[in-house]
């Protein structure tokens with residue numbers, strides 16, 4: 001694996017297609033990276049079925065988008081574009097990544113949608129996350145390189161050790177309760193079982209009420225720039241002009257959606273998520289979002 005794989009990821013987003021993450025949860029990933037967390041993106045397909053551009057074009061565009069979003073790791077699997085299927089083989093491909101990258105938080109697509117690849121990616125990701133925790137499931141190490149270089153995005157944060165939860169205040173969680181081998185600094189190179197602590201679903205593609213939104217007001221412009229890094233898809237051109245909106249229209253749409261979810265949260269721009277669990281509150285005085 002790449003040299004940066006010795007550090008566990010804090011947040012990993014999985015999506016069917018290159019640019020799905022940029023459209024649904026990139027502001028959140030950027031915000032986490034800016035807070036010193038290690039973020040990653042796993043694209044299940046390489047985009048070879050796209051109307052515009054080749055898989056190679058999309059690989060370089062995805063690498064550029066990753067750089068803009070300050071992600072530490074990004075890779076694309078070889079699952080056929082337009083044919084994301086929930087098979088044992090595909091689950092194992094994702095298990096391998098989860099065990100290598102060991103994310104604390106996993107972002108999956110919402111489990112319903114128009115595009116079969118999107119909702120299948122959701123179920124596939126969930127089932128892989130479950131399998132990944134099974135001690136008796138043995139999965140060999142992979143040799144696929146990350147599409148982004150290793151050194152530049154490794155943050156300078158120190159990984160908290162046992163009893164050092166105060167050093168991650170404001171980040172919403174702490175690794176302090178975990179065993180030492182679960183912490184980022186000492187993630188094992190062998191593929192030991194690993195299950196993400198939290199799974200959240202990026203729901204922007206689906207008209208569903210989110211359980212929470214993430215304020216991306218400060219990240220919105222950079223997030224939009226990461227989407228525009230997909231020049232083969234979003235630059236105004238003749239190919240596919242019947243199905244692809246012009247760039248000005250894309251900007252308006254992306255902004256409208258972010259404003260809509262921002263209004264729900266009482267901020268300017270936000271991204272929507274669904275979680276299956278209830279929210280746990282420690283202090284009712286600190287619950288955000290005005291009621292009346």
Ligand SMILES: [Zn+2]
Nearest residue numbers: 016017020118
């Ligand atoms: Zn997609």
